[in-house]
Amino acid sequence: MSTDTGTATTTTTTTTVPPGRIGDSPLRPDGTLKVTGEFAYASDLWHDEMAWGVTLRSPHPHARIRGIDITEALTVPGVWAVLTADDVPGENAFGLEHADQPVLASEFVRYEGEPVALVAADHPETARRAAKRIRVDYEVLPAVTDARRAMDPDAPAVHRPGNLVRHLRLRRGEENPTAPVVVSLDFEVGMQDQAFLGPESGLAVPAEDGGIDLYVATQWLHVDQRQICLALGMPAEKVRLTLSGVGGAFGGREDLSVHVHACLLALRTGKPVKMSYGREESFYGHVHRHPATMTYEFGAERDGTLVYAKAYVLLDGGAYASSTNAVVGNAGTLGLGPYRFPSVAVDAYGVFTNNPPCGAMRGFGCVQAAFAHEALMDELADTVGVDRVAIRQLNGMREGDLNITGQVIDSAAPVGELLQIVADFPLPPERGEGADPRSLPGAVNNTTHGEGVVRGIGYAVTYKNVGFSEGFDDYSTARVRLEMTGGEAVATVHTAAAEVGQGLITVEQQICRTELGVERVVVHPKDTAVGSGGSTSASRQTYVTGGAVKAACEAVRAAVLERAALALARPAADLRLDGEKIVGSSGEVLTGLAEVLGDDAVEETVEYRHRPTHAIDPETGQGDAHVQFAFSAHRAVVDVDVELGLVKVVALDTAQDVGKAINPDAVVGQIQGGSAQGMGLALMEEIVVTDGHVRNPSFTDYLIPTILDMPPMRIEVLEYADPHAPYGVRGVGEPPTISSGPAVAAAVRAAVGKPLRRVPIRPEHITGT
Amino acid sequence: MRITTRVNGTEQEVDDVWAGESLLYVLRERMGLPGSKNACEQGECGSCTVYLDGEPVCSCLVAAGQAIGREVTTVEGLADGERLHPVQEAFVECGAVQCGFCTPGLVVAAHDLLARVPSPSDPEIREALAGNLCRCTGYEKILDAVRLAAERQAQA
Numbered sequence: 045m046s047t048d049t050g051t052a053t054t055t056t057t058t059t060t061v062p063p064g065r066i067g068d069s070p071l072r073p074d075g076t077l078k079v080t081g082e083f084a085y086a087s088d089l090w091h092d093e094m095a096w097g098v099t100l101r102s103p104h105p106h107a108r109i110r111g112i113d114i115t116e117a118l119t120v121p122g123v124w125a126v127l128t129a130d131d132v133p134g135e136n137a138f139g140l141e142h143a144d145q146p147v148l149a150s151e152f153v154r155y156e157g158e159p160v161a162l163v164a165a166d167h168p169e170t171a172r173r174a175a176k177r178i179r180v181d182y183e184v185l186p187a188v189t190d191a192r193r194a195m196d197p198d199a200p201a202v203h204r205p206g207n208l209v210r211h212l213r214l215r216r217g218e219e220n221p222t223a224p225v226v227v228s229l230d231f232e233v234g235m236q237d238q239a240f241l242g243p244e245s246g247l248a249v250p251a252e253d254g255g256i257d258l259y260v261a262t263q264w265l266h267v268d269q270r271q272i273c274l275a276l277g278m279p280a281e282k283v284r285l286t287l288s289g290v291g292g293a294f295g296g297r298e299d300l301s302v303h304v305h306a307c308l309l310a311l312r313t314g315k316p317v318k319m320s321y322g323r324e325e326s327f328y329g330h331v332h333r334h335p336a337t338m339t340y341e342f343g344a345e346r347d348g349t350l351v352y353a354k355a356y357v358l359l360d361g362g363a364y365a366s367s368t369n370a371v372v373g374n375a376g377t378l379g380l381g382p383y384r385f386p387s388v389a390v391d392a393y394g395v396f397t398n399n400p401p402c403g404a405m406r407g408f409g410c411v412q413a414a415f416a417h418e419a420l421m422d423e424l425a426d427t428v429g430v431d432r433v434a435i436r437q438l439n440g441m442r443e444g445d446l447n448i449t450g451q452v453i454d455s456a457a458p459v460g461e462l463l464q465i466v467a468d469f470p471l472p473p474e475r476g477e478g479a480d481p482r483s484l485p486g487a488v489n490n491t492t493h494g495e496g497v498v499r500g501i502g503y504a505v506t507y508k509n510v511g512f513s514e515g516f517d518d519y520s521t522a523r524v525r526l527e528m529t530g531g532e533a534v535a536t537v538h539t540a541a542a543e544v545g546q547g548l549i550t551v552e553q554q555i556c557r558t559e560l561g562v563e564r565v566v567v568h569p570k571d572t573a574v575g576s577g578g579s580t581s582a583s584r585q586t587y588v589t590g591g592a593v594k595a596a597c598e599a600v601r602a603a604v605l606e607r608a609a610l611a612l613a614r615p616a617a618d619l620r621l622d623g624e625k626i627v628g629s630s631g632e633v634l635t636g637l638a639e640v641l642g643d644d645a646v647e648e649t650v651e652y653r654h655r656p657t658h659a660i661d662p663e664t665g666q667g668d669a670h671v672q673f674a675f676s677a678h679r680a681v682v683d684v685d686v687e688l689g690l691v692k693v694v695a696l697d698t699a700q701d702v703g704k705a706i707n708p709d710a711v712v713g714q715i716q717g718g719s720a721q722g723m724g725l726a727l728m729e730e731i732v733v734t735d736g737h738v739r740n741p742s743f744t745d746y747l748i749p750t751i752l753d754m755p756p757m758r759i760e761v762l763e764y765a766d767p768h769a770p771y772g773v774r775g776v777g778e779p780p781t782i783s784s785g786p787a788v789a790a791a792v793r794a795a796v797g798k799p800l801r802r803v804p805i806r807p808e809h810i811t812g813t
Numbered sequence: 814m815r816i817t818t819r820v821n822g823t824e825q826e827v828d829d830v831w832a833g834e835s836l837l838y839v840l841r842e843r844m845g846l847p848g849s850k851n852a853c854e855q856g857e858c859g860s861c862t863v864y865l866d867g868e869p870v871c872s873c874l875v876a877a878g879q880a881i882g883r884e885v886t887t888v889e890g891l892a893d894g895e896r897l898h899p900v901q902e903a904f905v906e907c908g909a910v911q912c913g914f915c916t917p918g919l920v921v922a923a924h925d926l927l928a929r930v931p932s933p934s935d936p937e938i939r940e941a942l943a944g945n946l947c948r949c950t951g952y953e954k955i956l957d958a959v960r961l962a963a964e965r966q967a968q969a
Contacts, residue, residue, distance in 0.1 A: 075905035078913030079897065079920055081848020081888035088847035169831060241852040241860060241914035241948050291852070291914030292948050323853040482936040488943065545912025545949050709908045716951030717911065743857035743946065751952040752943045 105736025134277030157328030214665025217387030223343025242291015255282030374409030502790025521575030541577030583775025689807025703774030722784030821890030
């Protein structure tokens, strides 16, 4: 399958498949609602008599709360409730891996933007004004805002007993390896934001049974439910969640935002309460990608063959743990990229500081590391005089190799092939005289007509784990129901797996059609009435929830055939479900599905687990930590205005192995969007934090790529089935975000001829002014 | 404050509007038209784009009072009954919609572009849509959609 969207049409070539089944690209079922404005996102929810909730947040990165006076806020007409930590009925704590974050700060605030109090009122502006009348008496404390400083034993502790969240120590091969060629570098990666377009929102509705119904945009309903129950002191059956329309996620909705707050206000007021962040609050209201400080060293033979790697990775986790533990896990176990290293010493650290909390974002620990290992691979290539593509192919992982944790790469690892594909793509034409200024650095600002513009080309390759790792029980649940409705067979698929825009609902329909031969598949709303679907994270849903839906369909099919077998007095093993017919072993039609089902429905619920993963050894980091690996490569071509430091990405071409493209068009969409986010980190995206304060919490000052920034992309998708995965699928969403940024950074370095050891690369880094 | 305005061809009158409310807020929260989206509320992302007397504007930057007596068209007003506008149809068919939060604004902006420039070049499409942020698609399929809609409009 290949696409060349540099021309007027997208061409997708696949073998012919039945429409709507796996391998086809049926349209997403929510598409029409989304283009007409009728699709209900979380921020569109509305309820009779609903109140609006707002959050009062800390202005300080670190302070002790000496007292909170809410009396004045309560006197504002239209205010229904003002709540503080004292009003949290259950445990005042939540967190994905450790419940270390207060629902509302009680004794301390540990980052700027930490929630301190809540207000519900009949108008959002009334609530905001009332919140300003809450008097919080803060004693400002010294803040630890530098990750290296946080590692000092005498640094103030953000939490007891200290600031270390995790140290991953990985050792393999020789203890003190030497090599004839040694290269090293330091690299820094700034704090990236998910910048999903739909701000955090939810509507909590108090129920007659004393419980609560929460409609919310999230990535994992059940992990939210667990944390909400803890904070409300309520059992799961009283805390019911339904997924509302999600305006993008990218990791930023893994942690709780409005969830408990809206429930608290609704339970207190007895009214439905809606909370919806504005963009500024959204920057404070979710975790970000960890900023990283890294030191890497590669030892190699004179021909460029790698002998050893040493890596030090320091990730700033901010004020609370969130998923720092797992991000360190990825940065440590995958942080040397898809290469073969005989000897390895990696130390990856995650620490607490009084900076904004950091956690999950697309690429999860691999993104930061890839900037370092890819820059160093270029350095090695130049040092030994080998081509930058060739050196990656020389050292690239192959199927059967062991990675740095000693895990066998037991399915396709086409590192060399992916690089060859991107290297062989035609290059964009040279810039001619009279080029359209919109295609030059500076674009519509018309800052150059080509003078001072230099072209550069860069390559990068990555591999990423798919699914949750290090022994996590990573499962999904699917309920599939088959019945006759109006003379037609209809399947209903019910999972709690979050659709965040990626197209999982389309994939669920495709799998049901493929397995059951039905045309009509209804996707039940995502809610906690069915078992957990696991997180829409780690590129895992097509694999894990897809696997669950496939397994549930197989169970339904088996149950239908059992019924048919009984009616026909034949062994079920001789029967097959073919569309709406039951056929015998030689294909003869024996009866119809309508006859077998009658007015009944057949329904099966199945939990699906991928093969287990294992904890790594705490001393050596060795172990089978991951389920599956996904590979991608990028080639970037940039034009740089070296006088102004402006960059125009001219081409961003990529190749990726997806195992099996269940929905080829959606796969391409993931690759295009993921590549854009990686490019954004290379060139423009950074939450600027000084002394613990966020300086740019807006889309005016935090820049994400626009349509003028994105170049046309050539994309080649490989389908080397993973024999361990349902249909052979390999996770798709994250690899493009990992390899695109380092390729862009490499291209800029090639154009400018400067080391540029920090991303995002800003104009002043290029000009040196 | 009372706001009377014509939205998608229908007279709308709402009372008790606070003077600080934007046209976007009034459309979404008082007129039952949440199609226009609230992604940045400072005119940077284009998700709230509507027509005001035929001109595309960020409705988050228009005070509700400024819409009094004027004509507003939102994304909800572009389809002809059940029949999608060619721009909407092309967005669905080309996979230009993922999470879709930017889509209403992009559909209005693309609708405006094609009304002004029936066969835009790629640089013209990019320039016209540069005020609309999308975080999911990388914009490639949005370009495809605008090209397809232009083709279909030319044929029609």
